[in-house]
Amino acid sequence: MERGSRPYRPAFPEPFARVVEALRRLPGIGSKTATRLAFHLLLSSDEERAVLTGALETLTSQLVPCRDCRNIVERDPGNPESPLRCTICRDPARDRAILIVVEDIQTLYSLEKSREFRGLYHVLEGRLSPLEGISPDKLRIRELLDRLNDPEIKEVILATSPTTDGEATALYLSRLIKPLGIRVSRIAFGIPVGLEIEYVDEITLIRAVEGRHPF
Amino acid sequence: MERGSRPYRPAFPEPFARVVEALRRLPGIGSKTATRLAFHLLLSSDEERAVLTGALETLTSQLVPCRDCRNIVERDPGNPESPLRCTICRDPARDRAILIVVEDIQTLYSLEKSREFRGLYHVLEGRLSPLEGISPDKLRIRELLDRLNDPEIKEVILATSPTTDGEATALYLSRLIKPLGIRVSRIAFGIPVGLEIEYVDEITLIRAVEGRHPF
Known part of the structure; x- marks a missing residue:
């Protein structure tokens, strides 16, 4: 057998190889990590594996999108088809005058981690992309406009x-929302907090200069 | 709410949190990676998730330990209870005079990757550890001694x-095997190939000096 430039991988038995392959498809998981995880799962007890497979199997069956913002919310077992509102939308302490539009639920939870934003969210479930065929009707834009009928939102x-x-999406939305008499703003772009300024690319740098504010 | 030194984590809906928690138990997967993977799985199609859960569910039901060496081997669907021999043990091209004793299947596959070792394996499924209560009867030592009845093994x-x-295990095994008139050897310890010698710890260094061989 000739040695190629790619490392040789001995053939695993098929059921094991299938687990390695399924894990390798996860983002940020390479062959080496996938193999390590597969060996861990192979040597785990049936109960330990069942915790993972059970959790995965109920992941989407027990979660529905929030009726208002499209955040995830646990399905009501007594009434599985009822549209539900998430804990944020239900929270009476949140500021209903401000609504922040995010592309995905990850960004929603990143913002929640800061514990600084007290308004409501709206998850677009993507961004406009003519190249990928993502037109406005593929995003939750109609739902957003419906919510903006609420006079509380400023x-x-x-x-x-x-x-x-992302910029095109923001521009598109701003043109739809401004005529409604609602203030529209864009988040600031600049130097990430904690980063040495010399490592910042020039586009971020000029955006930071443009976005300067009085000291 | 007071800010602690640990980062605040917003509460996920329970079915989502359960997936994050199950992933976080895997080796080398922290909270951040677990959350990222869980979001990926949340947004995957049912089919994509089913590939993973299906592979996990058949992982151990379709695999049995090799009758001889305890490597994993795919169960025979026609005769699920029959003890099987793995592809290595079945391979007529392997050198049946040499048997290498490894702690786990991972090490077996690491050695296979080198494509240099052509003998057979024996997986101990652990190593002796008085502290963890792992006594000789917990390892596949009896099975090893049974195999050594084969006069082919030199x-x-x-x-x-x-x-x-690991050293105690090797010493224990050498005392059992030497009286059988079989040559017993220990793998060499020394400088890992490709590593700058200045980064090697002093114990490895002295083992490398002790294990020197004529140039």
Whole structure:
């Protein structure tokens, strides 16, 4: 057998190889990590594996999108088809005058971690992308506009990514929302907190200069 | 709410938190990675998740230990209870005179990756550890001695870890095997290949000096 430039991998028995392959498809998991995890799972007890498979099997069956913001919320076992509102939308302490538009639930939870934002959310479930065929009707834009009928809402903050598609999405939304007499703002782009300024790319740097504020 | 030194984690809905927690128990997976993977799985299709859960569910039901060496081997669907021999033990091209004793299946596959070792294996399924209550009867030592009845076997290489427990296991096995008139050897310890010598600890260094060979 000739040695190639790729490391040789001995053939695992098929049921084991299938687990390695399924794990390797997860983001950030390479062959080596997938194999290590598969060996761990192989040597785990049936109960330990059942905890993982059981959790995965009920992941989406027990979760529904929040009726208002599309955050995830646990299904009501007594009434599985009823549309539910998430803990944030139900929280009477939240500021109902401010709504922040995010692309995904991850960003929602990142913002929640800061414990600084006290308004409500709206999850778009993506961003406009002509190249990937993601047109406005693929996103939760109609639901957003429906929510903006609520006279309590005074400001919408657009927190889509600082990418071409994210910027286009923000621009598109701002044009829809401004005519409604609601204040529209865009999150600031600049130097990430804690980062040495010399490592920051020039586009971020000029955005930080443009976004300067009085000291 | 007071800010502690640990980062605040917003409460996820229970079915989602359960997946994060199950993933976090895997080796080398922290909270952040577990959350990232859980979001990926949440947004995956039912089919994609089923590939993973299906593979996990058949992982041990379809695998049995090799009758000879305890490597994993796929169960025979036609005869699920029959004891099977793994592809290595069945391979007529392997050198049946040399048997290498390893602690676990991972080490077996690491050695297979090198494509240099052509003998057979024996997986101990652990190493002796008085502190953890692992006595000789907890390991596959009786099975090893049974195999050594085969007059074809001329040498046993002990490839347990260079730790106190691994060394004790090797010593214990060598005392059992030597009286059988079989050559017993221990794998060499020294400088890992490719590592700058200045980064090697002094114990490894002195073992490398002790294990020197003519140039």
